[in-house]
Amino acid sequence: xxxxxxxxxxxxxxxxxxxxxxxxxxxxxxxxxxxxxxxxxxxxxxxxxxxxxxxxxxxxxxxxxxxxxxxxxxxxxxxxxxxxxxxxxxxxxxxxxxx
Numbered sequence: 001x002x003x004x005x006x007x008x009x010x011x012x013x014x015x016x017x018x019x020x021x022x023x024x025x026x027x028x029x030x031x032x033x034x035x036x037x038x039x040x041x042x043x044x045x046x047x048x049x050x051x052x053x054x055x056x057x058x059x060x061x062x063x064x065x066x067x068x069x070x071x072x073x074x075x076x077x078x079x080x081x082x083x084x085x086x087x088x089x090x091x092x093x094x095x096x097x098x099x
Contacts, residue, residue, distance in 0.1 A: 013023065018093035047084065051077050058070055
């Protein structure tokens, strides 16, 4: 059985500068905005951990299709991480105490 292909996508999301960003970015839903922000802050810590964990066992994967899929997964997660970091920089720039 062949492993499904995982595309490694570059995600050039338009990110405003800190002055043009409002932390309540989901119109009419401040709780949802903060919930998504909290998730983004967390995921930016989780994704590098997942990538490092998978990369540590790549040499133990014998199936070439699975090995390629795991490598693509790591590269895709690295792309996600970069986007979360760009967004989180906007959050940090808002001056929230404790961040």
